[in-house]
Amino acid sequence: MLRYVSRRLVWAVPTLFIVTFLVFVAIRIGTDPVASYLRLNPRASQAKIQQYKEVNGLVGTIPQQYFHWLRHFVTGDWGRSIKGSRPVWPELKNALANTLVLGIFATTIGISVGLFIGTIAAIRQYSKFDSVASTGAFVGLSIPPYISAILLQLLFAVYITKWFNLSEPLLPTSGVYPPGHSGFDPMLRLKYLILPATVVAIQIIAVYSRYMRASLLEVKNSEYLRTARAKGISEKRVLVNHTMRNALIPVVTIAALDIGAIVGGLIITERIFQYPGMGNYFLTAFENGDFPQLMPWMVFVVIAVIMFNLLADVLYAWLDPRIRLD
Amino acid sequence: MTDLLHTAEALTAAPSAEPTADELEGLNVESVSPARMAMRRFVHHRMAMGCLVVFLIIALFIILAPWTARYPQSHSLPPIDGQSSFVSPNSKAWFGTDELNRDLYSRVIWGGRVSLFIGLSVALTSSILGTITGAIAGYVGGWIDDILMRTTDLFLAFPLLVSLLVLRNMFAKVHQLNWLFGELSSIRFIIVLLSLVTWMGVARIVRGVVLSLKEREFVEASRAIGSKRRRIVWRHLIPNAIGPILVAMTTAVVAAIVTESTLSFFGYGVDPSQGKSSWGNLLEAARGTVQSGYWWIALFPSIVFIITILCINFIGDGLRDAFDPKQDKGRA
Numbered sequence: 001m002l003r004y005v006s007r008r009l010v011w012a013v014p015t016l017f018i019v020t021f022l023v024f025v026a027i028r029i030g031t032d033p034v035a036s037y038l039r040l041n042p043r044a045s046q047a048k049i050q051q052y053k054e055v056n057g058l059v060g061t062i063p064q065q066y067f068h069w070l071r072h073f074v075t076g077d078w079g080r081s082i083k084g085s086r087p088v089w090p091e092l093k094n095a096l097a098n099t100l101v102l103g104i105f106a107t108t109i110g111i112s113v114g115l116f117i118g119t120i121a122a123i124r125q126y127s128k129f130d131s132v133a134s135t136g137a138f139v140g141l142s143i144p145p146y147i148s149a150i151l152l153q154l155l156f157a158v159y160i161t162k163w164f165n166l167s168e169p170l171l172p173t174s175g176v177y178p179p180g181h182s183g184f185d186p187m188l189r190l191k192y193l194i195l196p197a198t199v200v201a202i203q204i205i206a207v208y209s210r211y212m213r214a215s216l217l218e219v220k221n222s223e224y225l226r227t228a229r230a231k232g233i234s235e236k237r238v239l240v241n242h243t244m245r246n247a248l249i250p251v252v253t254i255a256a257l258d259i260g261a262i263v264g265g266l267i268i269t270e271r272i273f274q275y276p277g278m279g280n281y282f283l284t285a286f287e288n289g290d291f292p293q294l295m296p297w298m299v300f301v302v303i304a305v306i307m308f309n310l311l312a313d314v315l316y317a318w319l320d321p322r323i324r325l326d
Numbered sequence: 327m328t329d330l331l332h333t334a335e336a337l338t339a340a341p342s343a344e345p346t347a348d349e350l351e352g353l354n355v356e357s358v359s360p361a362r363m364a365m366r367r368f369v370h371h372r373m374a375m376g377c378l379v380v381f382l383i384i385a386l387f388i389i390l391a392p393w394t395a396r397y398p399q400s401h402s403l404p405p406i407d408g409q410s411s412f413v414s415p416n417s418k419a420w421f422g423t424d425e426l427n428r429d430l431y432s433r434v435i436w437g438g439r440v441s442l443f444i445g446l447s448v449a450l451t452s453s454i455l456g457t458i459t460g461a462i463a464g465y466v467g468g469w470i471d472d473i474l475m476r477t478t479d480l481f482l483a484f485p486l487l488v489s490l491l492v493l494r495n496m497f498a499k500v501h502q503l504n505w506l507f508g509e510l511s512s513i514r515f516i517i518v519l520l521s522l523v524t525w526m527g528v529a530r531i532v533r534g535v536v537l538s539l540k541e542r543e544f545v546e547a548s549r550a551i552g553s554k555r556r557r558i559v560w561r562h563l564i565p566n567a568i569g570p571i572l573v574a575m576t577t578a579v580v581a582a583i584v585t586e587s588t589l590s591f592f593g594y595g596v597d598p599s600q601g602k603s604s605w606g607n608l609l610e611a612a613r614g615t616v617q618s619g620y621w622w623i624a625l626f627p628s629i630v631f632i633i634t635i636l637c638i639n640f641i642g643d644g645l646r647d648a649f650d651p652k653q654d655k656g657r658a
Contacts, residue, residue, distance in 0.1 A: 027492060027495075029496045029499050030493075030498070138636060138643070141639060142632055142635040142639050144588065146587075146609065146613075150609065150612055150628065153616045153617075154621055154624050154625075157616060158616070158617070158619035159619065264484065268487070268591075282488065283592070298484075301483070301485070302483050305482070305483045
């Protein structure tokens with residue numbers, strides 16, 4: 001196992017180089033940093049432009065520029081954003097923290113609720129609950145996040161306040177804290193988290209209830225359950241120790257992949273709710289053609305995906321004794 | 327007359343007559359092709375059939391837009407009850423009007439044209455591309471297979487929206503590809519862009535099916551009698567993979583419609599100022615009016631959108647069950 005993990009980790013390094021190089025080329029072709037700079041500083045002199053180019057490593061061929069970027073990135077010199085010339089790392093760090101809060105909160109709730117619904121649906125296969133849950137999952141999957149976000153905003157920003165004659169909206173529909181707020185306030189933070197988390201959770205619930213149901217039904221008809229029952233083990237123990245345990249194996253590995261995707265995956269929700277996370281960070285940087293901000297973002301996303309892919313494989317082998325990694 | 331008698335005799339004497347093999351088994355054998363069996367199973371999938379009907383109605387409304395839409399595309403209505411923008415639903419505009427006093431009902435229908443056209447075109451191109459590369463990669467293997475799998479892995483490392491936005495900017499700058507992409511923000515550009523990322527999903531599915539099929543006895547038999555590679559792929563592998571391909575196509579339609587509207591929602595999709603708006607453009611317009619509480623702008627396009635996506639999803643589900651009954655874990 002250790003050998004497998006270390007081999008995969010060693011492989012991750014060249015993969016990371018290749019992927020970052022391809023992304024570097026793609027972004028450099030797509031957005032010209034000098035043009036972005038000129039758009040934001042229209043009256044920059046020739047000397048200023050030249051200085052900007054040298055500072056950001058925009059001289060020479062694309063591979064030369066890539067290695068310039070890489071050298072600085074590895075040594076921790078991540079440069080400054082084109083817009084506002086602010087250091088890249090502190091903003092990225094905040095965005096990452098915000099996204100992790102939202103993502104982990106929503107994913108935890110989503111997966112727990114999804115697994116619960118899926119379990120009941122599988123135990124009571126063909127029941128009313130099962131068909132409602134199945135249809136519900138399909139509806140949930142068919143609602144893109146921006147639609148649920150808009151409808152929730154409409155409901156909470158305007159209509160609930162109007163219908164119940166409230167003095168202020170029941171739940172805030174944008175941001176992390178009210179304007180001008182400083183310091184940490186867990187209750188207020190939670191209140192601002194509810195709507196974006198709901199949007200993210202709807203999809204997760206839909207997906208995981210389907211996974212769990214399918215996985216449980218697969219296990220339910222297996223021979224070892226019959227053996228367990230024949231041995232006289234109580235039905236509750238059969239369900240928890242034998243059925244659930246085995247049904248969760250594929251679900252856990254998929255969850256690992258999904259958690260890895262959180263880092264870059266909440267773009268739509270974050271943008272609509274003005275939530276200052278990684279997704280919002282990416283879109284703003286993309287709109288400004290802010291090259292120094294985009295590259296570290298990409299690196300974080302790729303590292304997260306590679307690491308959680310590895311985690312999923314390791315978890316799978318660890319949970320399922322039939323699988324051997326070597 | 328004697329003939330008739332003869333037949334009557336034969337009929338009455340039937341029980342004592344030598345029974346045929348079928349009668350012995352008590353079966354009335356009628357040969358049913360796999361396609362027919364799949365068709366039957368699909369028809370019995372109530373949800374899928376219902377959704378097919380609803381989808382066809384929506385599609386019909388959209389195709390017949392010149393007759394079903396009440397007003398021409400981008401037509402501003404004269405003031406209704408003295409109001410010249412954001413009029414709530416009324417008899418002149420069933421779904422209300424937007425900021426330019428355009429009838430939302432007509433806009434939803436016209437928008438459906440753009441969205442469905444994009445969805446179907448992308449699904450078609452990506453399933454053709456995906457089937458061919460997937461079949462080759464699965465059957466021949468080698469470097470084609472490696473390239474396919476690695477490229478897909480590369481794209482899976484990023485959120486779809488990120489890949490699309492980066493590729494969009496990139497292809498807009500590569501002038502050598504202008505003949506293929508056309509104008510940035512045109513419908514054609516979106517179709518090519520979306521096809522470029524969706525075909526890989528189809529290819530992966532076809533590859534998987536081909537990998538498992540090529541070890542089967544009938545393929546081996548075909549190889550044994552000297553069939554050429556191309557014949558095996560076209561005559562045996564692809565026809566047997568048609569079910570998964572169809573299912574992948576429905577997934578591709580949904581993915582294309584949703585992705586296009588996501589792009590348009592953020593202003594990177596179809597440019598509405600060129601005269602044609604997609605559903606994504608309508609939803610983008612809704613986003614700006616949420617705080618003012620013009621509920622109809624958000625609600626009606628959303629409902630039509632969700633129903634359409636839901637129906638295609640259910641049709642795909644029905645197809646999956648129809649082509650692969652073993653997979654059916656007893657869906658209600």
